[in-house]
Amino acid sequence: MSDLEHHDFGRQLKVYQAVLGALLLLTGITWGIAYIDMGGTMNTIVALSIAVFKATIVVLLFMHVKAASTMVKLTVCAGVFWLMILFGMLLMDFVARKGDWVKNGPGTDWF
Numbered sequence: 001m002s003d004l005e006h007h008d009f010g011r012q013l014k015v016y017q018a019v020l021g022a023l024l025l026l027t028g029i030t031w032g033i034a035y036i037d038m039g040g041t042m043n044t045i046v047a048l049s050i051a052v053f054k055a056t057i058v059v060l061l062f063m064h065v066k067a068a069s070t071m072v073k074l075t076v077c078a079g080v081f082w083l084m085i086l087f088g089m090l091l092m093d094f095v096a097r098k099g100d101w102v103k104n105g106p107g108t109d110w111f
Contacts, residue, residue: 019061026054 030050033043060066065076 015061019057022057023054026050 030047033046065072
């Protein structure tokens with residue numbers, strides 16, 4: 001028997017509809033906060049937090065990681081860990097350059 005025969009499609013459809021509603025609502029909130037001045041970088045922090053939450057919903061429910069085996073969950077965690085390493089390396093490079101690329105602008109020779 002395939003995995004599709006074991007799923008309750010009525011329940012899954014309700015989950016998908018709830019996730020769609022949540023994603024649309026969160027997209028609307030993200031769009032709305034773009035017009036509110038929260039001062040400094042707070043808009044970016046809030047928008048990125050909402051984006052991370054939406055990505056988590058998609059990974060857990062649409063990609064079925066929530067109900068997957070331990071190996072799949074471990075693989076997803078390893079991917080997120082590797083992404084954090086890459087962001088950390090990017091941040092180290094930015095700090096080492098002391099933001100020179102921002103002052104010079106894109107397309108200039110800042111090496």
